[in-house]
Amino acid sequence: MTSQTKQPVLLGHNIGIKFDQHWLYQGVNFQLGQQRMLAVIGDNGVGKTTLLRAILGQQQLTAGELVWTNPATVVRYVPQERPNVADFPLYIADFVELSYDRGWRPWLSRAEKQQLTHILKDTHLTSLARRRIDRASGGERQRAYLAQALLVNPSVLILDEATANLDNVAKYELMDVVRHYRDHHHLSIIMISHDLDIVKEFADDYLLLSAQDSEFGSVAELDTSRLKVGNQDHA
């Protein structure tokens, strides 16, 4: 069975969102397939982040529904890199392990330590584990956010313009790790991006949001003439 014929992880049916009597969009249909990368694209202000917020349960839909095939799906989020946001006096390894809910235990279990070591290696942070996060480069910090999200073995990862503000090398380093987890760790991904090069290189499917006629399809068939976006993420 190919990943396309597997049961989808998330279905969006006839979704509409309205603020102050104004519809952002209506009749939006899409699906997130297992081990697929879905790019959410569209003009500034069309409502991409609002849709992600709905997927994360932080925004009510005005119409339609979002259906998780498995309601216990573990979802994690990687934000946009913002210079000076990560102003923590923490080592990268300590920052990454903040994901663990350790309860009353001040230490990590052996399995947790092994998982941390593994994730730091996969995100190319092993040699940087004792570097302070506030002194890391933007690309390193973004990989630390990614490592933090991956530490708890999510089945869905949401990237909100996660490559914005990164140089080309750092963008591809980050997305290569995401792709590896899609292919080898059963991860499904939803990413907002204004970077068409990244979308074409890494995404399988796209959801083009628009006030009039949103469109869902395979990236291989994406007609880029409908897009105003360039190949650069914006801040």
Ligand SMILES: Nc1ncnc2c1ncn2[C@@H]1O[C@H](COP(=O)(O)OP(=O)(O)OP(=O)(O)O)[C@@H](O)[C@H]1O
């Ligand atoms: N809670 C809210 N109440 C009223 N309007 C809102 C609310 N949340 C978002 N909006 C409006 O909805 C529109 C879509 O916002 P959103 O941030 O989802 O767009 P976007 O496509 O992610 O934009 P960008 O590409 O610029 O990041 C904007 O005009 C925003 O001001």
